[in-house]
Structure formats: C-alpha cells, structure tokens
Amino acid sequence: MTGGSKKPHFVGASDIKKNRPKVLKTSDHSSHSHNVGVSKASGSKKQRNGSVYTGLGVAAIGIVSWFVYQGYLETRVNSPLRENKVAFPTSHDFPERYWGSFRPGVYFGMKSREAHSLLAGLMWFMPDMAAAGSLNLRHLCDQGDNLEQYGWREHDGRNFGVQVIIDKFIQLETSFMTKPGGNHGGDWTARIHVEPRMKELVGQQVTLFFYLTLDDNGKGLLQPIRILDNMDTSGMDANESAKFLGLSAVHGHTENLGDFRVSFHHANQQSIVHTAFLSTTVASPHLVKDALESGLRLMEDKRTQQRHISLAGALFSKEDKLKQPNFVVHQVTGKLPLQLEVVYESNSFVERGAMLRGEVYDTLLQKYRKDFRVKFESKFHLNEKGFSDEEQNFAIAAMSNLVGGIGYFYGSSKVQSVHNKEPVPYWNVPLYTAVPSRSFFPRGFLWDEGFHNLIISQWDREISLDIMAHWFDLMNVEGWIPREQILGSEARARVPEEFVVQRNDQGNPPTFFLVLDAMFKNRTVRDISTLELEQLNRMWPRLVSWYNWFNTSLHGPEPGTYYWRGRASASARELNPKSLSSGLDDYPRASHPTPYERHLDLRCWIALAAKVMASIADITGREGHKYHEAFLFLSDNELLNAQHWSETAKRYADFGLHSSSATLQRPKSNPGQPKPDKIRVVLEEPTARFVDDTFGYVSLFPLIMELLHPDSPQLGQLLHDLRNPNLLWTKYGLRSLSKTSPLYNKRNTEHDPPYWRGPIWININYLVARALHHYSVVEGPHQTRATLLYNELRENLISNIVREYQKTGYIWEQYSDANGAGQGCRPFTGWSTLVLLLMSETYV
Template sequence: MAQKKTMAGEKRARKIQEESQGKGVHRKPVKLHKVDTRDHDDSVFLSRKVIAQLSFIAVLVGIAAFSVYDVHRQSRVITRLSSPTVITQNASSSPARFWGTYRPQAYFGLKTRSPQSPVVGLMWFTQFKSAEEFAIRHWCEQGDRLPRYGWLAHDGVNFGVQEIVDEDYILKTSFVKRTGGSHGGDWTARIVAEPHYRNRRTPEGEPPPKPATVSLLFYIALDNSGWLKPNIESGILTSVEGYTDALGQFMLKFPTNSRNHEVLYNYYLSSTEGLHVLKGAVMRGLKMAPYKKRKQYVALGGNDPRGSAEPNFIVHQVTVPLPHVMEVTYTSGDGGGGSGEREDREPLLGRTYDDELRQHRDEFDERFERVFRLREKGYDAEHVDFAKAALGNLVGGIGFFYGSSLVQSLANAAPVPYWAAPLYTAVPSRSFFPRGFLWDEGFHNLLVSQWDIDVTKDVLGHWLDLMNADGWIPREQILGPEARSKVPDEFVVQRDTNANPPTLFLPLRYLLDRDDERDYEYLRRVYPRLQAWYGWFNVTQRGDAPGAYRWRGRNATTTHELNPKTLTSGIDDAPRASHPTDDERHVDLRCWMALASGVMADVAEAIGEPAAVYRAEYAYLTDNEALDALHWSDEHAAYCDYGLHTDAVKLKRPRAPPAQPGAPPPPRPDLQRSVAQEPRLQFVNSFGYTSLFPFLLQIVRPDSPKLERVLASVRNESLLWTRYGLRSLAKTAPLYMKRNTEHDPPYWRGSIWININFLAVRALNFYANSDGPYRDTAKEMYTELRRNLVENVFREYQLTGYVWEHYNDETGKGEGSHPFTGWSALIVLIMADSY
C-alpha cells in the first residue's frame, strides 16, 4: 500500500516538475473545416479576413500570455513563501542577544542584530618592523600563520574570553555585557597584551627578549546609517558619540592615561565606502611619526588624507611597549539624555569588570558541567578546558548577517538578487568559511541545542525564513559586503535546482524529544515551512526509479574532473557514477529523506496536523527490502550508489601544440579525463561515507544480516577503520586519495571528518542499546571509535592550538582550514556520550 502511494506521489511530483520546466500538456490538434476555394463571394472574403484577424489576435494573446508566464517563472525564484515568517521583528531584536560577537570573520569585533548595525573591532600590528615584515591583523586569515587563536569560553549571550597568540606576544580579548533598557544594554571590551616570553621558557642564563612595542587599534564604523561625533581632548580621542535608528544615542569611551609617557595615542577619522574596506582605509591613513631616541613609529594621521565630510569610521590607536591593558566601554542612551552615562551602577571597568567577568565564567563552568558532565565521566582538567574551548568557538562563531544572495533559476538568463534578509547562524570556520552553510548548520545545532535551545530555535527560524515560494533554501548564504569579499566568484551564485542535505531535521528531532519542554507554538510556526521544504525535495530531487532520489548539480560534460563533484550532497568529491545521468540513484539522499519523513510525521502529530502521508512515506523509505532493492549490492557486500559508471578513468595530460617559429612555447595543457572502458549501468564500487548512510541514520534493522556486513566493513582497517577515526573512503576504492583535477586535491577521499564520525558513533550507540544479535559488536566498536576520535582531536589541539576541518587517516594530523569549530566541535557531544 505504501509503495502504491509513493508511486502515485511520484507521478504527481513529476507532473509538477514538468510544468515548472515549461513542458506543456500535448493535446490532439483541432480539425478545421476545409474552405471551398471556388467560392469568391464577399462572405467568403469576409470570413477569411475575420479568421486572419482572429488568428493575429490569438497570436498576440499567446505572446502576451507567454510573456506573463515567463516573467512569473523568472520572478518565482525570488518570491517569498507566503507562509508567516518564523522570526518576528521583536524576536530578531531580542535585548539579551541584541549585541554580540556577530562578526566571526574578525579576530575581535561586535555588532548588533540590526540590518545596518554599527560595528566595532580590533586591529593591531607590531612596531619597528621592516616593510616586508609589517602586517596589520584584522580579519581571521590562515595566511597570518598565528600559532593559536580562539575563544576559551563563550556563553553566546553575556561574555566571551579569547586568546590570540602572535609571534612575540599574546592578546587576551574579552567582553562583558550588561543587559537593560530597550537597546540591548551596555558592554565593555578589554584587550590584555602580554609579551610571549611570559608563556614560554627562556634558555637558562639568557635574559628574556625585549618586549615588543605594539599598536592596538580599536574602531567603530557605520553601515550607511546614523552619525558619529569624535570627542578629542589635547590631541587624544577620548570618546565617540553616535546615533542610529536601532540604537538611539550611544557613547563609546576610550579611557586614557596621559601621565604615562610610554603610551602614545593617535586617531583617524574617515568616510569609507563600506565595511569590507576598513583595513584599506587604515593603511591609507598611516604615516611615520617621531619616537624616542630618534626612532620613528607608524601612526595614524588624524584625518583621512583624501578629506572627508562627516566621518563614518573612527579609529583609536594606542602604541605601547608590553604589557598593556586597553578597555573600551559602550553605553546606550537609555540611562539619560543621550550621553550614555549611567548613575545607578559602577562603570564596567577595572575591578568591577573583573568581578562581573569572574561571575559569568563561574556560571559558565557550572552550567557546562551540568549539561555535559565531563568531570563526572572522568575527564581531566585539560580535556575539560579543550571541550569548553570547542563549544566556545562554535557559539562565539555565531554571526549576524544581512543582505541578499545572488540566485539563478532555469528561467533566468543571468543571476538575480534574492530579497534582502537577516541570517543568524554559526559559521564553519572563522578564517576560511565565515558565512552560513545550510547542511553545516544542522550539525552545528546538534551541539548548540544542548547548550542553549533558544539559540537553536532562533537560528533554525532564520534559515527557514530564507525559503522561497517553491520551498527552496539557497544552500550557501553570502550576505553583505564583508561576507562577499571572502568568497571566490564561482561560488557566489546559488541555483534553485540544487539542494543540500536537510540536516536541520537533526536538531528538530532533539526539539521533539524534549517532551517536558516541547515548544508547541514554535513547532506550529515552523511546520508550514517544513512542509514546503519537504515538498520541494520530493519535486526536484526524485530519481527516475520509483523510490529513488538523485542529487542535482553534477556536471555531465566536464572533461577535467576525474569524477564529477556532487557539491550539493555536502560530500563534495565522494565518488559517484563516473558519467552523470538521470538514471543515478544516490543512497545518502534517500536516507536523508527517510529522516525528514519521520520528523515531519512527528511534528504533524505533535501539533494535531494530519500525519498519515508522512508516516507512510517514512515506512516505505525505512523498509529494508525496498532499500535493498535499490541500493544493496551482493557483489560488493555494501550499500551503493547506482548509475552509468566505469572505474577505468584517469587524468592524462594532452600533448601541447607545437611551438611556432619565433613565438614563446605554448602553455602546458591541463590534465584531462581519459576513459579507457565504456561505462555501463551498475552499482558504484566505492565503499565510503555514502555507503554508510543506511547505518548512520539508523535505517538498517538491528537484526538485519546487512548490519553485520556493514559493521565488519567499517571495522576493517583496509577499508574505513583507523586509530584516529573512520576515513571517508576505503583504501581499496579506485579513487582513494586521488586528485579530482590538476588543481583540486582529494577532499572526501580518505580524510577523517568529525561530522560523519559523530553520526557513526551515534549509530553504534543506538545499535549497542537495541535488541539484536550484533549489539555486543556495536558496543565494542562504539567504545573504541569514541576513544580514538576524542584522543586524536584533543592531541592535535594540544600540539597545534586548533580544531581542524578534517584529519589525516594515516597520521591523525589536522588538515584543511583552521580553526574549524563548526561541526568538528561535535567532539564535545562524543565526549559527553550525548546523542
């Protein structure tokens, strides 16, 4: 019965899909009566004239109708879903989370959750360097090669403490907020700069190196809204008054000590073209100024040399030999007269700041142990501090972005801007991926939801509100000029045929499982959008075979890729069928849709909506016999993709054309794909993460003999098992650690990824606690895999200072972008046995 319903649903989906692609319904042509051409009377002439006029009118009407329809199709991609948004305006400007470290791409910066927020931030550089060595730090850049940076603790709301290790010194940045009023309250930022030798041993008998002289630059900038007024006393910038519609009046103060002659103060006033060019504006304002003992130092020159009207960018420079402490206070105008001064509490400076920061840290530590119970589980202080840093970096990496994506549909000849919208989201990597990614966010919120469920509901609501009228969500969000400036052009445009794994259903499952704290009102708000999203997947990502699914977005005409990537699956270069066609069947997508169907059924039942369709689809997609019919290969003893495939492919360099007399030699041609054997429809023999999805999402029955084969393959060290975690592709696979193009090294072809390993540990825990003949095997594997993952990620953090994007399957060494405390922070849940 379920299969019949599924086939009927597939026919309906295909009909909708064909209509959306402009394929009309073919009708039998209408027979016209033959006209006797021998009659030449006026009536025949008039009839011909009327017919010609009617035909002409019909053509015009048809052209007009097609034009209207074409305009409709072109605008559809940028039309909002008609359902009410999840996030209301009041919720978006929640006072407790209004101010925050919502600029994850900056080493240290704060902003508000308003569309055109003022931003504050830190830049710094070392004085007395050569021109070749001189460098201003501002945005998190892997090219800066800092030994370590990241949040040590951050609760997502009230405070954060970060440590940045530079070549000769350490910067400890922190902030504390005081909520109150109607504009998000007040805050203080503190930067403590200490010589690095205080934190390392000096060879016996040698004096410590001379402390560095550092310039700390704290700035405020406006994003096309409001005004700033600098207050300058005796040539020193002491404060900045300002106003925006979202904040009202406010004041930023720079406490100074003019009696300390070791400290030099400079400032800069400029009018810049945008937040993405602030560092360039600072570079433009630098000059050489006299320093003691006939030296010169690099200083800001006061006013922008180009001249400016009202400044929208103001910088306070402090130059000092280390150690030094800088404090900056922000006060809103709620307390009186727009001056920002408050009389009811001590200023958040000095010892008062120490006391409030200590209180927040103590509360953070107590809450961390209450939620994750790591000390109770026997972890030592170093492991617990590591876990706090992993959580702190994920929560401290939540940003607030505002802008519009560039999108394109099949009906649009060129990309068009999406509507401008806000997005509150964590980012995978502050240095390399400081923007929102759809499938990453589901994994992020598996951890965030256990720390602060309200933050998760807020984040998921923002993502679901980006849904268009068809139920599509752009999978990569590049909102605003700061985010856009960090992304290569080829990744900017998002296409509405392309999906991403619906991982938001993972934290939604956690929301549903909180029976004692289930938020039914929230579930009612998200449900219409979940319906539209689920429907979009079933219309656009269905395969040709009944019950099959296929990722769109693969390049079927490429001549340079060894195996055309499937970026939409999230597992970018995991091997699929070598020749993309409509016949493909992707096992991971079918399993994601099984998860989505189950959550949809449970949400519907929780809020009293009809759930039978979702329940039937879930029953079919989790039916092991139906799954096996499409994806189990007896030959390979594994779940596999299916498609037009051959393993006989490799990259070859074609011959360069002969050099012409007198001309420079031609460039060496890029490697091109060579196919030595014709492909055929078959299962794809590339055992790896994609093969595991029926196990990872717990679809294989605990008593299924297929589970025994999967567990044996997982534990096989020549396939996926290593001392550091599960590698992404078996060592026996034809494309194991093979480059995909000359310029495209392997990515998901052997490396160890923490998000998939989290799903594996979670699945092993499930099977270890389920009745079945393989529970003891699953339990042993669970204990060993969990230990391997925790110790390797911890060890690499101790050695390198970072949590990494992925890990080498032969050495365990961290690789890829860093810090990567997006889904790699799931190591905290693995440590906590919390799934």
C-alpha cells in the first residue's frame, strides 16, 4: 500500500461469528417492578396479562407495519419521481419534429410522436430473384439480409431525409419530407425510387409494399380506397386492369391525428405490371410482415399464362369480420426502374397549396439538401480543414445516420428490485432517443445516449435537450433510470427475454453529464436562450435525484470510493464476472466480487457529475457549494493516488479481492454423458490488492476526465505507457486491454468471445483524444508529449474508420486491434459516429 491507503477488511465466516451480538437470557432481573397498593399475587397476574396483551398488540402492529413497509419498498422501483416533467408537449411545441423516420428498426418507416401513432412502412422483394420457398422479403433492418450498404446520406432531424439502400440486384433511394401545418402535425411525403444495379436488369420486376397500421393499442379507422372504385374498366383487358387492382388512397382517422388521407402515386404507369392491396387486422405492429406474407397468393393470368405474387384484397378471419381493418397495404409490381410516391395529408391543413409530389417535391428537396450542406459546414468546418469531398460525404452520412436513427417509442419496461419477488411493469412512458444500431440495437441505451448527444448537441441543441428531457422523465422516485429501454412490441420482439428485465441497483455511467458539460461549459445565464434556461430549470430536480442515486446506491467502503453493482460473485462459468452496468461488460475487474471493491472509472464519472452539477447550479442561480466541494474532494490527486495508484505497477487500477491466475477448464464427465460447460478454476488464492495486472481503458479514466494536474508525475507515466505498442497503442486506435494483461483477448465463458478485452472502441478513444487535446493546450511538463500523442491518435482513428467505411460500406461497432477491420454489428452509427467530432476537433 502506498500513500497511506487503508486496507479494507473483508468479512468472512469467522468474522461474523466473532462479531455476532450477544443475546441476553431472561432471568429474575425481568421481574424487578414495584406494585403499589395491590397484593403481590394478583398484581403479578394482572401485570402478566397486561404485558401479554400489550406484547401481542405491539407484535401485531409491528407485523402489520412490516408488511406495509415491505409493500412500500416493492412499489418504489416503479413509482415515478414526483417532480414536473422535463419534456414539453410534442405536437404544439415542436411541429417540425412531429412526423419523422422515427422507426429506426425498419429499413424505411414513418411515425408521429404520439403514444399510439399511425405507422407507415416499406417492404420489397424481386420476384425473379426470389429463392425457392422464400421471397427474401426485406422489412426489418437485419444483418442476415447481407445488404451491401444502407443508411441515410442526408438527414437534418427536422424536415427531410435521403437514404440509399444497396440490395443484391437493386438500389433503392428512400426519401421523405415533412410540411408542418394545421392542428394535427401537418403533411409528409415519402418517395421510393428503385434502380437496377446492372444494365441487363433493366425491365426486370420488383415488388414494393407500402403499408399503414396503428401502433400498440392504437384505435382508429383505416378505409382503403381502390383505384378501380373510380374507373371505368369495361374496355380493359386482363393485363390492363391488373395495373389498377391496388389502392388509390387510404382515408383514416385517429384521436390525435383527426381525419387524414394517404394517397399513392406511380411516376410511370407504363412500368406498372400489377397492383394489389391487403386490408386486414393485425394483433401488433411487430407481426405486420407475417400478416402480409399470409395475405400473398400466387396468381395466374389465364390469357398470358404469366404468374405473379399478389395480395389477396380484404382478408379477415371469422372472428375478425366485425372488426375494422388496422393494417392496409398497397402493392405495386413494376419493371425497373420504378418509383412510388406516398402522400400523407392532414384534413386540418387547409391552405397547403400544391400537393407535395413530383416537381414540387423535387424543388423543395433540392433546397433542403443545399441548406443542409451549408449548415453542416458551418457546424463542423470540414471543408475549411481540408478534408476531401469523399471524406466530407462520409462525415455527412455518419451524422445523418445518427440523426436518422432517432426513434420515438412508447411502452413500459420490466423492472425489479431486491424487494420484488418477480419483475413488475414500469409505468407507460414515451421516449425520443437515438439508437446505437438500427440492425442490432434499435432501442434506447442510457450510456450510449450521452455519447450520441455529444454529436447531436453540436448539430441541433434543441433536439439534444428534447432527448435528454425524455430520458430524465423516465426517473423513478429513487432517482434511478433503467439503463436499457425496450418499449413497445416492435422493440420487445427483438430482445431475448433474459435481457428484458432492468434492475434498480444497476445504473449506467452518467454520460449525459458529458453532454451538459459540453453544452454549458464556461457559459452564464446571459449566454443561453430562454428555452434552454427553462429546460435546465425543469431538469434540475431530476439531476439532483440522479446525482444522489449514484452517491447513495454505488458508494464504496471508504469516502471517495465507489463500485458497480450487479457482478455475480457465484458465477462458476465466467472467467471474470462481468460488470454490465459499467458499460464495459467483460472488462476485467477484481476476480472475486465483494462489496469492498473500488472501481476507478465510476469514481471518475461521479467526479465529472459533481463538477457539472456545480456549473449548472451557478447558471440557474442555485446553491452549488456542496457539488463544488464534492468535485474538489474526488479530484484531489493525493486521495486519488492513495486509493487507486499502484506504486508497484506504476498505473491506476481498481482495488478488490483478486487473483491473477484463473482459467476455464472442463470438468470430467462420465463416458457417454454430454460434456459439461467449462468452469473457472482459480490457481492462486485471491488477496485484497490492486487489480494492477490489468492495463486498459479503466486505467485511463483519471486522464479521460482531466482530473490529473498538468504537472502530475502520474500523468507523465500514463502518457508514456499510452504510446507503448505492447500495451494499448495500435495504428488504428487504442485497444481496450493491453496485450500484457492476463485476460487479453480471452473468452469470458467458452461461449462468449472477448468484447472489451482487446478490440478498439471509438467512444473511449474519443474521450482519450479529447483529454490529450486538453493537456496539449495547458502549460506543463507533459504538454509536448500530449500534443504528439493527440495528433497521431486522431489521425490513426480517422484514417482507419474512413478506410473501413469505403471498403465495407459501414461504420462498425468496434475495430480489430490486429488489422483495424470493422467487427461486431453494423451499421453502428451510434458512438462510432464520434469520428465526426475527431475530424472537426470538437471537444467542448
């Protein structure tokens, strides 16, 4: 131990026996009472009876009180915080963002920001290319579809978006524009344009399905209007009439939208081969693909002997015949190239002018795209910095995918505390949030969202404040926010049941403090808008509760120490029990979890939170002295070194009950029996010590949070170690765990590959680059080294991510520390999009 650190005492069975409280035996001492004026015998009897009744009454009250208190404890986990909501009402305050592409989990879809919205979506397939027994129908973003690329090329988060989807034989461009007006959110138009990827495919057929349905428990009316309803078909042959079997429009009504009309327009009637429709009921939005497939029929034209796959029209089961349809699909099969426009018009929008389609659409879209590019350069200055057109287009696409991945969800989480025997439902809530990955994680994650909004807040502060407001409105009475949000049937259907329940002793790193720090650092009340000040004031009570939750729920054994909850101490199959709530999952911690651990990264997160709380208190005119004092305490370098600096290894580290020698071994099994899973075998008994055999991202957190003094020798040591290629340095970025660490690239179970044990993660690399930039402009003995490291690390990260995007068509979840190859899920336009801030050198 160095620096006067105090070794914690680990409680074992012998300690419990030694410290067990003594139980007093009953004896004659209990009868020492004075009975004045009553005979001794009768007095004793009455006293005994009275004592019995009193005791029973006290016991009864105690039992009732205990059950009442237990009931109260059970309800706390799903009781909302009793403070005013932070988020403003949607439709009236933000009309430009009422409609949008708020269904990130589908390749293309539209949705309003209402609890029970009208949903619009797209599916497609190529009849000539369908595999035997399978249509290869595209709908949900799915890595298994093996699309060469898909994503938004431009998306401003308000008015429009343009997306390109490159399938095997075709390229789709899906675009949309919104037009605020009226009393119910205004209008929008979606355009789907399909081109063949090879000249020889011109004239081949493609089938598009554009559908409308209602979100979970949504009530309303969808009335399909067929093309033939308003046509004279007496002179048409079968081929001609087949073009007009679909829908011209859908008339609808919901409580929030009022009356509306959705119309379908085909750019070139000569390219249309067949249209059809489906009108039916569906139990839930996540079942729309199944419902559509069940409505398909193989039809044959007797005159031409041609077959085509067609929707069956109205399709209701016996029990559904009295129901109104809540799922309506328009099908168009046509020859490539093909274009479909879908126009949504609100009945309350009276003076809209020309319909938003055709040349009107083209003209307005070009204006929006031009304005978008001008705004992008004014925000990020990439042209000014000398980036090529190709690199700028990459950056624009990266940010557009993040903004275009913002979704609007509604529903309730499943939560559980130690006081609940079974999971219980949270209250129903809306959530406006970006998502890490449209294919693999199309839902909200608390710690990811802070990184997302470092970018979004630079692009559109109003959107970012709105997102944070929705997240803070998820807070329960304890000040806890469930770390993963799986709201609504579409989101729930894509998550295995074992990952659905959120537990209230586990909370992700408070990354929103990074965003608030970047947005309001060195600013006063005079520098911010009235809207932003109002949002901060509404947010303040919830920030206080959140900060208090971290301090009271995750505190460690000594002042200034903290540890992440949720590590399984009895996990026999894990080489090192995971710390999922830390966000770093399988990053190695102390091998034997105890309540006496000290987690370095958590301490640094709370130091950041204290600093930002003090800053916001100053801006809003509140008393922030205690937060300022907490930050000074947690950033005190002497105390930090005493509790987390290993003088032996010369690095910052966690502290806990740890063994450096553990492995996975398969237990012996009897012949003919299935092989049991490998289990952990500890080859060296654990001791209370620093986890200093591990060097990786956690070791860098005092640097990351800029807690170290510019002249700190520990800072100098960290910067020296940072450039060591045997530790974290690669020419692609910083690996998550050093090559010298015992668990480098080791599986955590025989089924779980390494996750945070070697691969390069862009969120932590961005934070390190940001810190290096900070120390490069602050005078001190390490300024020159910090500058050199910053420039080299930034260049390595940018060049590798851009190169992999050009090579594969995607931004990835993580990157190989061996060759820089993208790996994990794709597209991952969540925190990997921080490459944009590296390019623009945006750190505040």
